Amino acid sequence: MHALKQHELSLADRLADMAVDSLIDEADLSPKPALVDRRGNGAHSDLHLGLMHASALSLWPMFKEMAEAAFEFGEVGVPLREALGRLGREGEQAMLITTNGVNTHRGAIWALGLLTAAAALQPRAVTLTAAKLALLEDRFAPQPLSHGAQVAQRYGARGAREEAQLGFPAVMQRGLPQLHKSRGQNAGEQNARLDALLAIMTELADTCVLYRAGTEGLQAMQQGAQAVLDAGGSATLAGRRQLHALDQQLLALNASPGGAADLLAACLFIDRLDGAL
Numbered sequence: 605m606h607a608l609k610q611h612e613l614s615l616a617d618r619l620a621d622m623a624v625d626s627l628i629d630e631a632d633l634s635p636k637p638a639l640v641d642r643r644g645n646g647a648h649s650d651l652h653l654g655l656m657h658a659s660a661l662s663l664w665p666m667f668k669e670m671a672e673a674a675f676e677f678g679e680v681g682v683p684l685r686e687a688l689g690r691l692g693r694e695g696e697q698a699m700l701i702t703t704n705g706v707n708t709h710r711g712a713i714w715a716l717g718l719l720t721a722a723a724a725l726q727p728r729a730v731t732l733t734a735a736k737l738a739l740l741e742d743r744f745a746p747q748p749l750s751h752g753a754q755v756a757q758r759y760g761a762r763g764a765r766e767e768a769q770l771g772f773p774a775v776m777q778r779g780l781p782q783l784h785k786s787r788g789q790n791a792g793e794q795n796a797r798l799d800a801l802l803a804i805m806t807e808l809a810d811t812c813v814l815y816r817a818g819t820e821g822l823q824a825m826q827q828g829a830q831a832v833l834d835a836g837g838s839a840t841l842a843g844r845r846q847l848h849a850l851d852q853q854l855l856a857l858n859a860s861p862g863g864a865a866d867l868l869a870a871c872l873f874i875d876r877l878d879g880a881l
């Protein structure tokens with residue numbers, strides 16, 4: 605085999621490892637408000653931590669194939685976008701078989717799929733490259749009346765598609781800077797990751813929350829997350845009290861911030877990639 609190709613294949617393996625590790629780190633991170641974590645199922649009756657792990661692992665071949673497709677096409681364009689769409693739909697089927705039909709990682713397939721392909725193409729301009737891919741039309745994409753599409757209609761919310769098309773502002777302007785800031789304050793890695801999740805939650809129009817709990821739920825998520833950070837973050841006693849109150853409030857509203865969780869995984873992926881460059 606050609607030496608460069610061999611190198612590319614091992615890089616595809618590494619990118620798939622990074623994507624899956626980021627999903628597993630996100631799932632394990634505790635205590636996350638109303639989400640599945642080591643403590644329990646959050647606001648979900650059909651999810652648990654083992655299922656999140658199994659789902660993440662089932663996506664490894666998809667991420668690898670997405671990176672390989674990026675190497676093969678070699679540039680941002682409709683052929684690569686459509687190949688990623690096909691791989692994403694196949695990955696979603698693998699996920700649904702693994703989880704017995706439960707949607708564990710649909711948003712993560714989208715965000716991390718684009719970022720994995722972008723990292724294979726342009727490791728130093730990942731979010732910009734992912735945004736360019738997200739802006740291209742996939743002629744074969746079905747147009748289902750998804751939860752995201754329904755709340756986009758009802759509230760005019762900017763959902764997962766737009767977040768990617770804008771270059772992941774919730775990650776680049778909120779999550780990643782907060783991760784670095786909290787690490788710099790010696791918050792400890794788990795607290796720094798919790799703070800990054802909270803920072804993402806302060807501004808995101810999470811369509812999972814909107815679908816389940818409307819604008820009341822979205823406001824509770826955004827304001828409650830800001831209150832934790834204002835109190836000093838999850839490493840402080842005052843911040844922990846606010847975090848507990850946010851958990852209780854979101855559980856009472858059945859408002860699971862699944863979109864924010866996916867974007868935390870995206871944030872951890874970009875952080876890992878930065879560390880590997």
Ligand SMILES: CC(C)(COP(=O)(O)OP(=O)(O)OC[C@H]1O[C@@H](n2cnc3c(N)ncnc32)[C@H](O[C@H]2O[C@H](COP(=O)(O)OP(=O)(O)OP(=O)(O)O)[C@@H](O)[C@H]2O)[C@@H]1O)[C@@H](O)C(=O)NCCC(=O)NCCS
Nearest residue numbers: 692708709710711717750751752763764767809811862863
């Ligand atoms: C373009 C797509 C992203 C589809 O987007 P759309 O908004 O139309 O569809 P949804 O099915 O609603 O999926 C979007 C998922 O993205 C996450 N998300 C939500 N808000 C945001 C946001 N503002 N920014 C980024 N990401 C966001 C979220 O995923 C998480 O929630 C999932 C659980 O959701 P749901 O099933 O609604 O959950 P429940 O309330 O629990 O359901 P019930 O129990 O009540 O039934 C969980 O999976 C998390 O991942 C949104 O769900 C893209 O997905 C697409 O086009 N897909 C088709 C395949 C494809 O072409 N892929 C391309 C690969 S590159």
Ligand SMILES: Nc1ncnc2[nH]cnc12
Nearest residue numbers: 631639640708862865866
């Ligand atoms: N930890 C989590 N809990 C619930 N939904 C999620 N979607 C992605 N990660 C999640």
